[in-house]
Each structure stands twice: as structure tokens, then as C-alpha cells.
Amino acid sequence: MKPKIAFLKEEEIPRQWYNVQADMPTPMQPPLNPATGEPIGPDALAPVFPMNLIEQEVSTERWIDIPEEVLEKLLIWRPTPLIRAYGLERHLQTPAKIYYKNESVSPAGSHKPNTAIAQVYYNKVFGIKRMTTETGAGQWGSALSFACSLFGMPLKVYMVRISFDQKPYRKFLMNSWGGECVPSPSPDTNFGRKVLAEMPDTPGSLGIAISEAIEDAVTSENTRYSLGSVLNHVLMHQTIVGLEAQKQLQMFGDYPDIVIGCVGGGSNFAGLSFPFIRDKIYGKEVKVLAIEPTACPTMTRGPFLYDFGDTAATTPLLPMYTLGHTFIPAPVHAGGLRYHGCAPLVSQLVLDNLIEPRAYTQLQTYEAGVTFARTEGIVPAPETNHAIAAAIDEAKKAKEEGRQKTILFNLSGHGLLDLSGYDSYFSGKLAEYSLPEEEIQNALTVLAPYPKPKTK
Amino acid sequence: MKPKIAFLKEEEIPRQWYNVQADMPTPMQPPLNPATGEPIGPDALAPVFPMNLIEQEVSTERWIDIPEEVLEKLLIWRPTPLIRAYGLERHLQTPAKIYYKNESVSPAGSHKPNTAIAQVYYNKVFGIKRMTTETGAGQWGSALSFACSLFGMPLKVYMVRISFDQKPYRKFLMNSWGGECVPSPSPDTNFGRKVLAEMPDTPGSLGIAISEAIEDAVTSENTRYSLGSVLNHVLMHQTIVGLEAQKQLQMFGDYPDIVIGCVGGGSNFAGLSFPFIRDKIYGKEVKVLAIEPTACPTMTRGPFLYDFGDTAATTPLLPMYTLGHTFIPAPVHAGGLRYHGCAPLVSQLVLDNLIEPRAYTQLQTYEAGVTFARTEGIVPAPETNHAIAAAIDEAKKAKEEGRQKTILFNLSGHGLLDLSGYDSYFSGKLAEYSLPEEEIQNALTVLAPYPKPKTK
Numbered sequence: 001m002k003p004k005i006a007f008l009k010e011e012e013i014p015r016q017w018y019n020v021q022a023d024m025p026t027p028m029q030p031p032l033n034p035a036t037g038e039p040i041g042p043d044a045l046a047p048v049f050p051m052n053l054i055e056q057e058v059s060t061e062r063w064i065d066i067p068e069e070v071l072e073k074l075l076i077w078r079p080t081p082l083i084r085a086y087g088l089e090r091h092l093q094t095p096a097k098i099y100y101k102n103e104s105v106s107p108a109g110s111h112k113p114n115t116a117i118a119q120v121y122y123n124k125v126f127g128i129k130r131m132t133t134e135t136g137a138g139q140w141g142s143a144l145s146f147a148c149s150l151f152g153m154p155l156k157v158y159m160v161r162i163s164f165d166q167k168p169y170r171k172f173l174m175n176s177w178g179g180e181c182v183p184s185p186s187p188d189t190n191f192g193r194k195v196l197a198e199m200p201d202t203p204g205s206l207g208i209a210i211s212e213a214i215e216d217a218v219t220s221e222n223t224r225y226s227l228g229s230v231l232n233h234v235l236m237h238q239t240i241v242g243l244e245a246q247k248q249l250q251m252f253g254d255y256p257d258i259v260i261g262c263v264g265g266g267s268n269f270a271g272l273s274f275p276f277i278r279d280k281i282y283g284k285e286v287k288v289l290a291i292e293p294t295a296c297p298t299m300t301r302g303p304f305l306y307d308f309g310d311t312a313a314t315t316p317l318l319p320m321y322t323l324g325h326t327f328i329p330a331p332v333h334a335g336g337l338r339y340h341g342c343a344p345l346v347s348q349l350v351l352d353n354l355i356e357p358r359a360y361t362q363l364q365t366y367e368a369g370v371t372f373a374r375t376e377g378i379v380p381a382p383e384t385n386h387a388i389a390a391a392i393d394e395a396k397k398a399k400e401e402g403r404q405k406t407i408l409f410n411l412s413g414h415g416l417l418d419l420s421g422y423d424s425y426f427s428g429k430l431a432e433y434s435l436p437e438e439e440i441q442n443a444l445t446v447l448a449p450y451p452k453p454k455t456k
Numbered sequence: 457m458k459p460k461i462a463f464l465k466e467e468e469i470p471r472q473w474y475n476v477q478a479d480m481p482t483p484m485q486p487p488l489n490p491a492t493g494e495p496i497g498p499d500a501l502a503p504v505f506p507m508n509l510i511e512q513e514v515s516t517e518r519w520i521d522i523p524e525e526v527l528e529k530l531l532i533w534r535p536t537p538l539i540r541a542y543g544l545e546r547h548l549q550t551p552a553k554i555y556y557k558n559e560s561v562s563p564a565g566s567h568k569p570n571t572a573i574a575q576v577y578y579n580k581v582f583g584i585k586r587m588t589t590e591t592g593a594g595q596w597g598s599a600l601s602f603a604c605s606l607f608g609m610p611l612k613v614y615m616v617r618i619s620f621d622q623k624p625y626r627k628f629l630m631n632s633w634g635g636e637c638v639p640s641p642s643p644d645t646n647f648g649r650k651v652l653a654e655m656p657d658t659p660g661s662l663g664i665a666i667s668e669a670i671e672d673a674v675t676s677e678n679t680r681y682s683l684g685s686v687l688n689h690v691l692m693h694q695t696i697v698g699l700e701a702q703k704q705l706q707m708f709g710d711y712p713d714i715v716i717g718c719v720g721g722g723s724n725f726a727g728l729s730f731p732f733i734r735d736k737i738y739g740k741e742v743k744v745l746a747i748e749p750t751a752c753p754t755m756t757r758g759p760f761l762y763d764f765g766d767t768a769a770t771t772p773l774l775p776m777y778t779l780g781h782t783f784i785p786a787p788v789h790a791g792g793l794r795y796h797g798c799a800p801l802v803s804q805l806v807l808d809n810l811i812e813p814r815a816y817t818q819l820q821t822y823e824a825g826v827t828f829a830r831t832e833g834i835v836p837a838p839e840t841n842h843a844i845a846a847a848i849d850e851a852k853k854a855k856e857e858g859r860q861k862t863i864l865f866n867l868s869g870h871g872l873l874d875l876s877g878y879d880s881y882f883s884g885k886l887a888e889y890s891l892p893e894e895e896i897q898n899a900l901t902v903l904a905p906y907p908k909p910k911t912k
Binding site: 001003004005006007008009010068071072073075076077078079081083086087102105107109146149150169172173175176177178370373374375376377378379414415416417419420422423426 | 457459460461462463464465466524527528529531532533534535537539542543558561563565602605606625628629631632633634826829830831832833834835870871872873875876878879882
């Protein structure tokens, strides 16, 4: 039998995270104070995040040790398996070899706990007594509830209303871990009340939910906010995914020609791809594809500008591909990809041509997801379906070209709590959304008053 | 760091199933023809099951090779991890070492695919073109849909109505894998129509659903029925769980004093415990606990009698602990444990004092499940909570006695598609059911006309 699944032993788990900032050809441009246009210092973030995480955020150290207490929790499900997708390959009759890293085996069903556990740990050792966060599809809120539960940390989750309504099980899941979950916009914050007054029927957005969670954190005692994506330290915590995958591909005697991940904020994509992008920076040939929905085409159609991370414009300005912080994406089922911006690290690497972005429609991604479920057996999360759609396209292209490409993608999560989307797909009710050019123009107008980042 | 998780490499996966019939102190008593009271031969089962599985059903070979094509599919998620529950141990302040085998990492979320894949394979090589089955909580129907999908086998699932209504996502999941799923009793079979006419509001039962699925199989062309538990070959396919666990405990340098599983039909329990029961038969000291709900107390309160496997009384008579084939259990959330009988293999081993049965209330099991979720991070299936409740009790007992017992239990599935039960628990709406003594008397009356098995 040909090798099919690679498990690492416990002692082979990576002991350090990889910080891509150490190797980027263009250094990161700093976050700016929107009032002054000047770079902000670490102190400005202190009301929002604990200082030990802020230090990680700005670090340019290449390798950062994973604390033992974090490793112990990661070992509830890590190292995750790397699997050769023979079933999908046969179905596509492709000469390509397709591998996927199965992050869906975590207790929360996605890659998100990798950073959730690290963040709760650092908050705890810093003396923080309560945390807040937002969640889109519910993956992040679940993951942070899970992590908070393991460390005995109280948590309040602001969940984008459209997902809260579509996915009631997510709330039950957070409750099972002791997390409190409310739909956003909520009446619990000033910003939430303001939005509700203006748009009582809004489906909500990640931007709004972030604003509420930050407001709660900075106005409550000994409370800090936690973000599941976008920020440098969050992406770094995810690199354990790619570092494991590199070891596992060595077990197969293989190296990828193409590395693929879906991108909302960018964390699962970064987690898998950054260690490979490091190889690429040092001369290795590897194509890195970042896949987003056409309904929220940040990287493929948005401008690279300084923008706020949240709708209420309370965060520092971050340099990123963005559709503008006032943009509210269509209610696609891939709630985790409904973010107006894109991680600054990923954005800079796109700008430097180290990452190639692509966009897929909702229908394309569900077709790919169902094909994967019926050939490989795992029903993927709607977000993950974006990566799978690209992997299938690349495998078909390899067939046309008659070349045995090696494709690696991140199976960032399973779809067991997102099955209503599959129901819509099977009953022919899946909506498609396209983004009018005016929306792009609108982003430019909204961001006109702010400083511009360098693009060369 | 102390060892926490044991992964086997791909090449360490067991290559043979273990057949406990080779080692049982009391040989199995044969299935009987209810009309004649005589033992039935393999041919009598041929309209229901393919002959290659019937041969496995009656085999007394100790080791049976796992076909390569079955192994290839199992390697989508196997070998599963064995995990030391340090978080739970700390919470209980117990000197006991608690290990769990994590079967929840399968794409269907439970141990069920272990036999589903094997059964679909054997049906396929026998030339069967379509399959039918029943499902309680939905775990088995999902697992068989998953397996049928991988082999391109059409499937119809009759799902117990109470679960069908409580768990809509289960249907969507089966659909995602291409399986058809209808609530049982259904208007699609003679027996279903009859039950609906007599009891239009019945919550259904596993027994009714089995009757419908068998009727469909024997009246449709080139169609066979598949059962997810109870039968000898089904339990044997699950022994890969215990065989892996034995190798993994060796990696920890440990051996269990106590092995625990929950029992509905008996398959996840048998899968983990039979390899250890073999050791016990040959002199090893190990306590084996089989845990059932007080709402369906087959082993703890039912008589050991010959009974039908299904409500319509269409199967051969099987020797087992049973509440009578007409018994309809209360609608507890642990739908997979709502079966009137118990696997003949497990029943005989209970009779021979190799297995110790215990019953827990619904509330006790949810308390245990929430404790586990908040200390170990995995939200367990309601069925699995029964095993956890017993593991916690044994760990507490070890604390009282001051003894460092080693406890091993089967985490047979996660609860991500059963979260409505947790919602009931948290909102104080979880119902308790106790079984009046009349029900036991009723079983004796119903079964009075049939032959009696030997009890010594």
C-alpha cells in the first residue's frame, strides 16, 4: 500500500513558532495613530492586549519558543495528520499529488485553537482576569471558548448576527465550554446600540463585532480583547501548521509545487504557507495561492491602503488590502471570510508577489466541497471549500499540462456545524453575490483622508 | 513534559481484526428460527446480508485480515490518538491515570465508520448494488453514508423520528455524502405504514427502523441491509480500536486496571474492550465496565433471553439481555443507546462475569460530559458521556482508596451534532426517566413463547 497518512510522534511537534517578519524582503510598515498619522508605540495597544502579546506583535525574531503550558494543551489534538488525497486524485484523474493538512480534528473543528490557546495563556500569565472577542462563522468564538475553558478564563463572545441566526449550535457549543455568546450588534455596548438604532435589521459584520468586543475590553476591569486573525502574533501562532506539514511531507519524500489556503483575515493561510514562503524567499520554487470569496474580494479587487481593523474606527490604522472598514459583505455561508480587510503580513507579501490571490464564487466553492466530501470523506467548512476549489483547479491544470505537480492545501476546518449551507446548496437555494465596482470606489473615498502606505 | 498523546505511525496500524469468539469460555449460542426453534444456517441470512459478511458472523478464527482496500479508507483518520487526560485528573485531584481513545476524529465524528467501511467493502465485492440501514442518533447513518460515498454505493437510511426531528443537521450531513435519509416510521415500507396507522405520533425506535430497513433490503433488487452494531462481525470490525489502544498504552508503559465503554448495541464498547477481555480470559487482572442509560437498562435489569433484533420480529432469535423487542425507550438524547437489546457477544460475556454492567441517569451523564468538555476540551456525544461518568466515578474511588489506578475509556464520538441536548441541560430542561418494573415483566411476557437460552 502506498503511504497515505503521516502522523508525527508527540516528541516531533515543533517547539517554536516561525516569525515571517525576520525574512520578509520588505519590512512591515507600522500601524499609525489615525489622529496624528504617526506610528503608534506598543503602549497605545496596552488597553486592548496584554504587553507580552504586544511584544510578539512587533518582534522580528525568527523563532519564538512555544511555552510548555501551551504545548501541553496543543497536545490534546496535535500534531494533526497530513493526508494524501488519493480518492480525490482518482476522481479527477490527475497526475497531480494532492495533500491536505487536516486541522479539522481539533476539538473546536478548525485551526483556530492554535492561537486561542497561546493567547489565553499569555493573557493569564499577564494577570488578565476576563477576555472578550468577536466571531464570524463561530469558529473563532468556539475556539476561544475552548481555550478559555482549559485555562479557567471567563469570556464574552460577540457573534455576527447573520451567523448567530444561521448557526444556533455554535452558541450551544460555546456555552458547553462556559463561554457567553451574544449576537452582534448587541445592546450591551455603546457602539452596538448605535448600530442597532441606525440599522435594526443589519446582518452584522466582523468589523462591527470587533468594535463591540474592543469597547467591552477597554471599558471593563482587567479585561483584554483577543482577535482570531489579522494580527502578526496571531498568524505566527498558526505557523505550527506549516512547520508540521514540512516534516510530514519529508516523510512522504515530497515538497509542494503549490501551497493553498483560504483567506478571510488570513490566519489559516499564513499558518500553512509562511514556512514555505520562507523557503521561497531563499530561492525555492513554490507557488502560494491565497483564496478569497468573490463576495468579499479584498486581495483581488481592494486597494492596498491604511485602514481601520474595525467598523467603528477604534483600532490603529493598519496597512492592508481592504474594501474599507464600512464595507459589509454579503451574507455568504463562509462567515469566516466576511472581513473587509486582510492581514497586514499577508497583504505585504501579496504586494511583494510572494503570494498570488484568487477569488471564487460561493457556488464554485460548494461544488468543490461536495466533491471533496464524496471522494475524501471529510465534509469541509464553507471557508475551507475555497482552498479546495483552487486545489481542484490546479489538479485539473496539471492534468491538462500532463505534469505531476505536488499540491498542498490547508483543510482548515470541518463543516459539521455549517451544514445549513450544504442544505441550501442541495436545494438549489445558494445565493450568488457579485461586488459592484462602486463598492471599491467607496472604499477609496472612505479612506481618502488617511495616510497612504508605500507600495514599492 | 510528561507524555500526553500517543500517535501510531501509518505502518503501525493493526492489520487484523480480533475475533473474541476464538477465546470465549462459553461458546456462543446459535441464532434460532422463531418458527421452528431450530438453529438457523447461514443461508437463512442471505437475503439480508452478503455471504462474505455472514461467514465473518459465524467465524471462530481468532484473527481476520483487514483487506487493503478497507485499510486505505481507514487511513483517512486512523490510527486515532490515545490521550492522557491530565486536565480531568487535575480537576478530580485523583491519583488515577485516565486515558481515552479518541474515536471522535473520524469524518463522521464517531467510531462507527470502522465497521461501515468494512461492510460497504464486503457488500461491494459481493456484487451488491444498493444498501439500506437504520440510525438512532444519526451517528450510524452518517457513518454508513460516508462509507458508501467512498465506494460509490447508493444508500437509504431510516432514521428514528425523535432523532430526525431533534437533529436536522444529521440529515444534511448524510445528504452531503449522497445518502438518502427518511424519518422512521416512514410511509415507504409496509411495516412503517402499519406503525404510523396505529401510532401516528410515535417517536420511533431503533427496532422499528431496523424492521423498515430490512423490509426494504429483502424486497428490493440486489440490495442488502447493514447494521451498525449488535452483530458479531460488526463488533469485530471495531476491535481495531482496542488493538491500537494496546499498542499506544505500551508507548506510555502502561496497562489499564479498568476499561470502560458505553453500550447501546455494544459496538464501541466491544471495539475497545474485547482485546483486553482476551487478556483477562488468559489471566490478566482488568475490570471491564459496560455503561448503559437507566432509561434503557438492558444489561442491568433486562433478562437474558432469546429475542428478535427488531420490533417487527423479522430477524432470527438472538440470545441477549433484552427489554423485549416491543419496548420503546424514552426519548433520551443518547439516541444511540436507545436499543431494546444488547449484542449477543457482549451479553454472553456479561453472563460469564467478564463484563460488569452499570446504568447512569441522563443528568449524571451530562454533568460528566460538561466536566470533561471544560477540562479536556472535547465536547462528547451524549452516548459517550455514559462512559465518562463511570470513568469519573472510578477516578474518585481511586482517590478515596488512595490507589493509582489506570483507567481507559472510549471517547466514542463528539457531540457537535448533538448540542441541543447540552442546551437542554444548561437550561434545566433535561428530562429524567425511570423504568417501571412492569416494563421488565412485560418483556418476560412477550418473550414467554420462545425458546430459552442456557444461562450456565
